[in-house]
Amino acid sequence: MASIITTGELTHVAIGDFHTEAGATLPNVTIAYQAWGNYTGDNLILVEHALTGDSNVAEWWADMLGPGKALDTNTYCIVCTNALGGCKGSTGPSSPDPTGTPWGSRFPALSVRDLVDVEKQFLSTLGITKVHAVLGGSMGGARALEWSLMHPTMLRGALVMAVSARASAWQIGIQTAQIDAIEQDPNWHGGDYYATEAPLRGLAAARRIAHLTYRGELEIDERFGTDPQQGENPLGTHRSSTQRFAVQSYLEHQGLKLTKRFDAGSYVTLTEALNRHDIGRGRGGLNKALGASTVPTMIAGVDTDILYPYHQQEHLSRNLGNLIAMAKISSPVGHDAFLTESRQVDRIIRRFLLLVNQEIEDDRLFLHHKEN
Numbered sequence: 001m002a003s004i005i006t007t008g009e010l011t012h013v014a015i016g017d018f019h020t021e022a023g024a025t026l027p028n029v030t031i032a033y034q035a036w037g038n039y040t041g042d043n044l045i046l047v048e049h050a051l052t053g054d055s056n057v058a059e060w061w062a063d064m065l066g067p068g069k070a071l072d073t074n075t076y077c078i079v080c081t082n083a084l085g086g087c088k089g090s091t092g093p094s095s096p097d098p099t100g101t102p103w104g105s106r107f108p109a110l111s112v113r114d115l116v117d118v119e120k121q122f123l124s125t126l127g128i129t130k131v132h133a134v135l136g137g138s139m140g141g142a143r144a145l146e147w148s149l150m151h152p153t154m155l156r157g158a159l160v161m162a163v164s165a166r167a168s169a170w171q172i173g174i175q176t177a178q179i180d181a182i183e184q185d186p187n188w189h190g191g192d193y194y195a196t197e198a199p200l201r202g203l204a205a206a207r208r209i210a211h212l213t214y215r216g217e218l219e220i221d222e223r224f225g226t227d228p229q230q231g232e233n234p235l236g237t238h239r240s241s242t243q244r245f246a247v248q249s250y251l252e253h254q255g256l257k258l259t260k261r262f263d264a265g266s267y268v269t270l271t272e273a274l275n276r277h278d279i280g281r282g283r284g285g286l287n288k289a290l291g292a293s294t295v296p297t298m299i300a301g302v303d304t305d306i307l308y309p310y311h312q313q314e315h316l317s318r319n320l321g322n323l324i325a326m327a328k329i330s331s332p333v334g335h336d337a338f339l340t341e342s343r344q345v346d347r348i349i350r351r352f353l354l355l356v357n358q359e360i361e362d363d364r365l366f367l368h369h370k371e372n
Contacts, residue, residue, distance in 0.1 A: 004126060006035045006077060008058055010089055015125045018084070018118050024108035027098055031122040032082040032089025034058070036065060037073035044128060045071060046119070047080040048136025048143040050339070051210075051270050052262050054088035055080040063342035070349035076132065083139075084118040085110050085269040093265030094194060105191035110269055111276040112139070116146045120154070133356055135159035135349065137300075137338035138308070139270065142277050145316075148295040149279060157324070157356030159349065161300040162338045164312035165286045165319075166278035171307065174213055175271050178206035182264050191265055203264040204255030206271075211254045216304040216334030224250060290319035296359045298352045300327040302337040324355045 005011045010032055018029045034055040037043075047057050057065050057080045065071045071078050082090040085107070093107040123131070131154050134147045141163030148158040164171075185202025187193055212220070224247040228234050232243045244252075283289035297320055301313030310328065317326045327348045331337035338345060 004035050004039045004077065004079065004128075006037055006039060008034055008036050010034055010055065012089055013122060013125055015118070015121050018114075018121060020108050020114045021111045021117075022109060026084075026091060026108060029084065029091045029118065029121075030089070030095070031084065031091070031118065033079055033122070035077060035079045037075075037077040039077035042130055042132060043076045044131050045076045045078050046131050046134040046147070047071070047078060048134065048140030048147075049080060049083065050136070050138040050140050051274065052258060052267070053140070054086065055082045056088075060339065064346060064349060070346045070353075081119055081122060083115050083143075083270060085115070085266055085273065087263035087266040092263065093191060093269055094263045102192075102194035104194055104265065107191070107265065107269060109276075110273045112142045112146050112273055113150065115143050115273060116150055119143075119147075120151055129154065131155050133157040133159065133353065135161070135352070137161035138163055138335065139274055142274065145279060145297075148293055148297055149283070149289060152293070152295045155295045156360060157352065158295050158297045159300065159352045160297060160313075160316065161345075161348075162302055162305060162308050162313070162329075162335055164277075164308050165290060165316055166280060167275055168312075172275045174209065174307075175275055178209050179268050179271055181205040181209065182268055185264075188264070191268070193264075198259075199264045200259040203259050203262070203267060204252070206264075206267060207255040207258040208251040211251055213307040214334060214336045216332050216337075217306065218304065219332040219334060220247060222332070223247075286315075287319045290316065291321045293321040296322050296324045296356055298325040298327065298348075298355065299323065300329060300338070300348050302329045302331060302333075302335060304332060304337070305335045307335040324359065325351060327351070 012030050012032050015029050018026045067074045082088040084090050085092045087094055093103050097103050134144045136144045141160045144158050145160045182199055182202035185199030187197045187199040227246040229244045229246045229249040234243045234245050279289045280286035299313050299317045301310040303310055317323055329337045329341050329344045331341045333340050
C-alpha cells in the first residue's frame with residue numbers, strides 16, 4: 001500500500017522529470033501535498049484547488065473537511081496537491097533549476113492537462129492507481145474535468161464546479177489583462193526578478209481585476225455602492241489617488257493581501273494554463289469530448305457567476321456522457337460562492353459521494369448477478 005502522510009502536514013515528493021503537453025521538459029519535479037484521514041487503498045478523494053489556492057484544504061474549505069463533514073476523514077483519505085507552477089511547495093517559476101537559479105522566465109508554459117498529468121505522475125510515484133473521486137471548483141474544476149477525460153479508468157466519480165468546457169474569449173481576455181498588468185510592472189524583468197524586487201504593484205493590479213470577476217455585481221454594489229472611503233472625498237475638484245471610493249479601498253486591500261502570499265510568476269503561469277483550457281482540443285471538439293466521458297460526473301455552478309456563467313455548466317450537463325446530477329449554488333457572492341456558501345456546497349458534496357457510492361454498489365450487484 002502507498003505511503004501517504006495523512007497528518008495534514010505539508011509533504012514534498014520528488015517525482016522525477018516531467019514532460020509538458022507542448023513538448024518542454026522540467027527536470028527533478030517536486031510536488032507538495034497535504035492529506036487527512038486513513039488511506040485504505042480505495043478511499044482516496046483528490047481535491048483540486050483554485051488558481052491562487054494551495055494544498056491546505058483545512059484552511060480554505062474548513063467547513064467541508066473533517067470527521068463527519070462532507071469530506072469525512074473517518075471514511076475517506078482526502079489528498080490535495082499544490083499545482084505544478086504554484087508557489088506553495090511544488091515546482092514553479094520561483095523554484096531553483098538544477099544550477100540553483102530560480103527558473104523565472106525559463107519555466108515552461110503549462111496547460112490544465114499538464115496539471116493533471118503531473119498529479120497522476122505524483123500518485124504513481126506513491127503507488128496509487130485508483131482514486132475514489134476527484135472534485136474542485138474554478139481551476140480545480142477544470143482539473144477535475146480533465147481528470148475524468150484523461151484517466152477515466154482511475155476514477156469512480158468527478159465533481160466539477162464553477163468552470164466551463166473551455167476558456168471563452170471573454171475569459172481569455174480578462175485573464176490576459178491580468179497577465180499584462182503584471183508584465184507591465186517595471187520590476188517584472190521578463191519574469192527574472194527573483195534576485196531583485198518583485199512586481200508587487202502589477203500583481204496587486206491583476207488581483208483587483210480578477211476579484212471583480214470572483215464576486216457578484218449585486219454583492220459588491222450592496223456592500224459599497226458609491227460610498228466614499230471613510231475620511232476621504234473622491235468628489236473633490238480634482239481627482240486624487242488618495243481620495244477613494246470605498247470599493248477602491250476594498251480592492252486595493254484584496255490586491256495587497258495576495259502580494260503577501262503569492263508569487264507573480266506563479267500567477268502568470270497558472271492564469272496562462274486557464275487560458276489554454278479546452279477539453280475539445282485534439283478530441284474532435286467540445287461536445288464529442290464530453291459525450292465520450294464515461295466517469296460518473298456531477299456538475300455544479302453558481303447562479304451569479306460572472307467569470308464562469310451558469311450557462312457554461314448547463315452546456316456541460318447537456319453533453320456529458322455520464323452525468324449523474326446537476327446542482328446550482330444560489331448566492332449573491334458570484335464565482336467565489338463555491339468557497340463561501342458552505343451549507344450549499346456541503347449538500348452538493350454529500351449528494352455527489354452518495355451517488356458515486358450508489359453507482360459502485362449497482363455495478364457490484366450487476367456483476368454478482370451476471371456471475372450467478
